[in-house]
Amino acid sequence: QLQLQESGPGLxxxxxxxxxxxxxxxxxxxxxNYYWSWIRQPPEKGLxxxxxxxxxxxxxxxxxxxxxxxxxxxxSKNQFSLKLNSVTAxxxxxxxxxxxxxxWYYFDFWGQGSLVTVSS
Amino acid sequence: xxxxTQSPSSLSASPGDSVTITCRASQSITTSLNWYQQKPxxxxxxxxxxxxxxxSGVPSRFSGSGSGTVFILTIxxxxxxxxxxxxxxxxxxxxYTFGQGTKLEVK
Numbered sequence: 001q002l003q004l005q006e007s008g009p010g011l012x013x014x015x016x017x018x019x020x021x022x023x024x025x026x027x028x029x030x031x032x033n034y035y036w037s038w039i040r041q042p043p044e045k046g047l048x049x050x051x052x053x054x055x056x057x058x059x060x061x062x063x064x065x066x067x068x069x070x071x072x073x074x075x076s077k078n079q080f081s082l083k084l085n086s087v088t089a090x091x092x093x094x095x096x097x098x099x100x101x102x103x104w105y106y107f108d109f110w111g112q113g114s115l116v117t118v119s120s
Numbered sequence: 121x122x123x124x125t126q127s128p129s130s131l132s133a134s135p136g137d138s139v140t141i142t143c144r145a146s147q148s149i150t151t152s153l154n155w156y157q158q159k160p161x162x163x164x165x166x167x168x169x170x171x172x173x174x175x176s177g178v179p180s181r182f183s184g185s186g187s188g189t190v191f192i193l194t195i196x197x198x199x200x201x202x203x204x205x206x207x208x209x210x211x212x213x214x215x216y217t218f219g220q221g222t223k224l225e226v227k
Binding site for chain 2: 037046047048049052060062063096098104105106107108110111112113
């Protein structure tokens with residue numbers, strides 16, 4: 001069974017960079033049928049897609065965050081990562097990593113989520 | 121961006137009832153619409169993809185319909201485990217967007 005697990009600091013200072021890694025187990029991140037995504041959810045709010053990456057390194061970012069987001073993939077470790085710079089309190093959220101199945105492009109496997117709080 | 125609007129925002133029902141949740145897209149998205157269930161403190165779970173296809177392992181009391189701009193999630197014979205928040209999500213555009221959510225509560 002595919003599993004995804006987020007890891008990274010739970011507290012980030014304002015203006016600094018948020019960094020998270022998603023480790024994929026039970027399947028290969030290099031499969032041509034899938035993309036890998038980050039989705040975030042501020043406390044008590046809805047879901048916002050942050051961006052997606054293909055195993056080749058091709059990325060798509062939410063335009064509202066594009067100037068601050070960088071995603072990368074490490075196929076040797078079966079991991080993909082998110083960096084969000086110049087963070088503010090508005091970036092406080094649970095960050096989920098998820099798999100997208102190509103074709104109909106739905107998020108079918110999710111990590112448990114990682115709460116990141118932006119505060120000094 | 122394609123805006124997704126769900127109605128109602130919240131809904132009260134009793135076990136055994138049937139309920140419907142509507143999701144409207146700001147432009148036609150053909151059938152590129154997915155539904156998720158989220159329980160407190162948990163990740164969303166895929167229920168329906170491509171508007172009406174049931175994800176493997178999801179009970180048949182969940183069903184989806186619609187195309188273009190209006191989509192419906194129907195849950196029949198509500199079970200206690202169905203009380204949760206439901207989200208629609210469009211995949212017509214690679215700028216994926218979600219509805220604001222519908223919270224289904226026990227009456």
